[in-house]
Amino acid sequence: MRNYSISYVTVGVFVTAMIVALIVTLTLIAGRTGPRDEYRVLFDNVTDLKYGTVVRYEGFPIGTVDKIVPVYENGKYRFGVMISVQKDWKFPADSKAGIRASSFLAAKTIDIGGGKSADLIAVGGDIPGTGAGDMFALMSGLAGRVGALLDTGVVPLIEQLKTSIKQLTETANSQIGGVGGDVRGLVANASAHLDTISASVTELTAGMQTNVDQLHKILSDGNVKAIDQILANLDRASLNADKTLAELNALSIEVNGVAQSIQAMVNRNAKNVDKSTADLEYILRAVSQNIDAITNNLEGTTRNMNEFSRLIRQNPGLLLGGGSPAADKGLTPVPGGQ
Structure with a gap:
């Protein structure tokens, strides 16, 4: 005997699963998943x-x-x-x-x-x-604006142009005789001044020819060669300047190296320099404390040297025989003398 209940349950589960899958798919397509x-x-x-x-x-x-x-x-x-x-x-x-x-x-x-x-x-x-x-909306709006422009601007403008051209034609027809006379007078005046104009043109041409001749002199072969030589000298000067700049850069690097070496030497001998400064300070302090005694001794020594020099000048024999010279008795007075 067939079990129809099992088939119905299977079909129901399958249909339910398909419905759930359809809902999930529609949700994903709509992008409504997540917060x-x-x-x-x-x-x-x-x-x-x-x-x-x-x-x-x-x-x-x-x-x-x-x-x-x-x-x-x-x-x-x-x-x-x-x-x-x-x-x-x-x-x-x-x-x-x-x-x-x-x-x-x-x-x-x-x-x-x-x-x-x-x-x-x-x-x-x-x-x-x-x-x-929207392209269609833009085209429709543009068409409406063009139609309004034609109705309110272009058509009245054409009518106004027609009226203006008609008035201009009438004015030209009425004034053509006067214009013709003015033209004839202008031609006669130009003929009268034609010689003057021709002379001015000839003078202008001569001046231009002079300027052209001077320009040819300036641009002669010798001047062009001289200019070429000047440009070549400028090129050489530029090359020499570049070499000098490179040498200066190298010299700057060497000077920086020497300065760094001096700085390193000063840093290495900083303790010795400090010690020498301290010793010099001690010596100066000792000299300042005993300067009065030193000055007195120097003064006594100077006096003794002066006395010694005076004695030697009076009796140079002291350097050989020694001893003190006899006292100078002076002159004996003559009895009854005047």
């Missing part, structure tokens, strides 16, 4: 936008349209498009949203262009919207 953030985009025209329209950021799909809410402000209607995008998606403060179509027959999408601002639009905030890129 979402909501924003509002304001447009003046929402042609072809509806629930589920894809929202892209620089071409990358990030969410969909939830609903469209009309907003009346400043005497006209605008449309707030509520969008839900991936959680924690960052929009710079200068981002702009527009209605775009990737191809001629493709469905409309909301394309958000990323800005360069470091500030971000808060979750739930407004993203500025730009005009819709």
Whole structure:
């Protein structure tokens, strides 16, 4: 005997699984999985936008349209498009949203262009919207404006031109006789001054020929060779300057090396220099403390040397025989002498 209940259960499980798979697939296609953030985009025209329209950021799909809410402000209607995008998606403060179509027959999408601002639009905030890129709407608007221009501008302008041309023709016909007389007078005046004009032209030509001859002299072969020689000398001078600059750079490097060597030597002998300075300070202190005694001794020594020099001048024999010279008794007075 067949068990029909098992077949019904299998079919029911299969149908239920297919229904669940269909729901999951539709959810994935709609992009409604996972946590979402909501924003509002304001447009003046929402042609072809509806629930589920894809929202892209620089071409990358990030969410969909939830609903469209009309907003009346400043005497006209605008449309707030509520969008839900991936959680924690960052929009710079200068981002702009527009209605775009990737191809001629493709469905409309909301394309958000990323800005360069470091500030971000808060979750739930407004993203500025730009005009819709609908080619047919633009062409229709352009056609209407061209028609209005033809009706209000071009046709009246043509009529005005017709009237002006007619008036100009009448004026020219009435004044042609006077113009002819003026032309004849002008021709006669030109004929009278033709000789003067010819002489001026001849003088001008002669002056130009003189200038050309001077220019030929300036650009003679000798001057051209001299200029070539000057340019060659300038080239050699430039090469010499480059060599000198290279030598100066090398000398600068050597001077820097010498300075570094001197600095290293000073650093190595810093302790010895400090010690020598301390010794010199001690010597100067000792000399300053005993300078009075040294001065007195020098003064006594100087006096003794002066006395010694005086004695030698009086009796040079002291250097050979020694002893003190006899006292000078002077002259003996003569008795009864005057």
